[in-house]
Amino acid sequence: MLDLEEILGRVWNPDVRPLAAEAYRSYTTGSARACIILTWGAVAADLIDKLQRLGEDGEGTAKDIAQKIDAARAKSDVKAMQDVEAALLENAQMLELLDFVEARDLQRLREDRHLCAHPSLRPLGDFYAPSLELARAHLVGALQAVLIHPPSQGRNVVDRFTGHVADAAFTGNEEYLTHTFFDQVKPTVRRRIVDVAAKVACLEPDGLPDPPGASKVADRMADCLRLFAARDRTLVATHLKKAVSRLGDKPRAVQIRSVGRLGYLDVFWSAVTPPLRGQLGGLVASIQSRPDMGLSDIQSRLLSLVGLDQPRKLLPELETKFAELDLFDRALVINKRPGKYFTGRLPPLLEKEAAHNFRMAELLTRLAVLPCAPHLDEHTLATLLETWTANDQCLYASEMPQNALTLYRTTQHLRLVDESIWKDFITRARSLVPGHEGSSAYHYNEVAEAIGM
Structure with missing residues (x-):
């Protein structure tokens, strides 16, 4: 009661x-x-x-x-x-x-x-x-x-919501969005707001303001849906189902962007019918990397769903396509949604096939290794650092000592079990780099000092 x-x-x-x-x-x-x-x-x-x-x-x-x-x-x-x-x-x-x-x-x-x-x-x-x-x-x-409701008209609240999402000052503040456009509005207005967010996030309808552009507004609407779903999953699922039913008729580029921005929501997949799932699977299978440029932003965002259990199960083409990518494209994908699934794929990125020069070693570390650091276990960390020292393009790259320190600081969850792993890393680095112990920039002195070595 x-x-x-x-x-x-x-x-x-x-x-x-x-x-x-x-x-x-x-x-x-x-x-x-x-x-x-x-x-x-x-x-x-x-x-x-x-x-x-x-x-x-x-x-x-x-x-x-x-x-x-x-x-x-x-x-x-x-x-x-x-x-x-x-x-x-x-x-x-x-x-x-x-x-x-x-x-x-x-x-x-x-x-x-x-x-x-x-x-x-x-x-x-x-x-x-x-x-x-x-x-x-x-x-x-x-x-x-x-x-219990303030003096806001339904039409005005919806207009204020769409105006805020399109505004250059949009920040996506969770407390503000949920309080102003969900918790403090009446159920009828709330349904209209969620319906607008679902349509824009999924379908990118004509007439969206530019700037910031249809894709940016749709991305922001997807962020709002995530927050609203935490309040009322059934409401969001109902309106997403209506929007998703029209996704199959949209251009290929819109479909890629839509799945990439909404595919991490379980309520999205509950709205995808088997025929549409088959269509989206074919879309994933048809993705091609751009020569000398790698995957586009929207392609890598879509393929990054391979790191999530539900999309990977429903669209097996994600895993197949990810396995076909070259190592640089894999790094682009990992960067979009770092997670536990990708940690076992990190050591090959630091091998000479991928990190074939100093700048590429630094780039791959920034793109994929450091973002996944909070998800590493001690065994993967040990393998990663062994690969690091085995590739002189990693070992001698100017940014890598600082990257190693960042990696150490972002693996706090391993602090009770990783001391010997880092000491072995420092010992190997110093044995491979000419000069007296501790005298070279590539002796990784910052990390040694952090672990008290």
């Missing part, structure tokens, strides 16, 4: 909160009639204040209503205020402060309020006697439909 006291604390308007609290106290003391009357009073006060705020923000219809409210209050005109209240729910629905279902439920509350407040509407001795269960239902409905 809902904790009403907790929900009451979320009433957004501090001036309305005492009315809602008084309605709750009436309910707890067994006065259903008073609870219903006070609940409608809180709703009316809340909606009137929201209409005034929207009027101040320049919303045309709300501005006209706000002027009527101000005029009625200035003259203490009860009849004019009754007219405002009589049209309150209709105006709130028109301005998207309420949806149809919420307006219908609050209309029932208003009718029950009239029966409670005006006994003369029923024959003498046949007064309306609402139950406590009905009073509680009205209070809960009012809280969830109106009282």
Whole structure:
């Protein structure tokens, strides 16, 4: 059962909160009639204040209503205020402060309020006697439909969301996005926001702002979907399913980008049908590296899904294609999504076939080895460092001593078992580099000092 006291604390308007609290106290003391009357009073006060705020923000219809409210209050005109209240729910629905279902439920509350407040509407001795269960239902409905939400129209919230995602100042802050566009909006608006995010992330529809460009906006929408899925996986899955059903008709480039940005979400794969999965498998199999340039960014992002269990199982072509790549392209793929799956593939990157000169050794280390460092185990680390010292292009490259120190610092999780591995590495390096012990830059003195050697 809902904790009403907790929900009451979320009433957004501090001036309305005492009315809602008084309605709750009436309910707890067994006065259903008073609870219903006070609940409608809180709703009316809340909606009137929201209409005034929207009027101040320049919303045309709300501005006209706000002027009527101000005029009625200035003259203490009860009849004019009754007219405002009589049209309150209709105006709130028109301005998207309420949806149809919420307006219908609050209309029932208003009718029950009239029966409670005006006994003369029923024959003498046949007064309306609402139950406590009905009073509680009205209070809960009012809280969830109106009282806990700020004065934002559904259309405006969605527009603010899409505008924020396209803005140059977009940061993807988890707390801001989930609080502003998910937790603090009504379910109907939340569904619209998730639907927009799913369509843009999956399909890159026409008309997206440039800059930042369709692909960038879609990437940001995918980040939002990840955050929203952590709040309501079913909601995101429902709207992604609708968007994914249209993915098969999109151009090949859009399909590659879409799977690359969404394929790490399990809710994406739950929406992929067997025919579409076959189509995507063929897409993966057809990927070709660019001569002298390697894989493109979107190609490597797509193939990086091989590091995740679910995509690898559903699209076996990922593993097949990854195995066919040359070592440099593998490094590009690993860089997109470093993880445990790739750690066993790191030592060959430092062999002379791949790291065939100083600059390539440094590049491959930065691209793949260092990003995967948090996922290494002691056996893979030992093999990696043995390969490092066995290739003079790694051993003598100017950046590699600093890279080794970075690798040591980013393998903190191995601190209890890796001391001998690093000491062996230093000993081998110094035995292979001319000069007195510790006198050469390639004696890896920084790492030796870090491990106390």
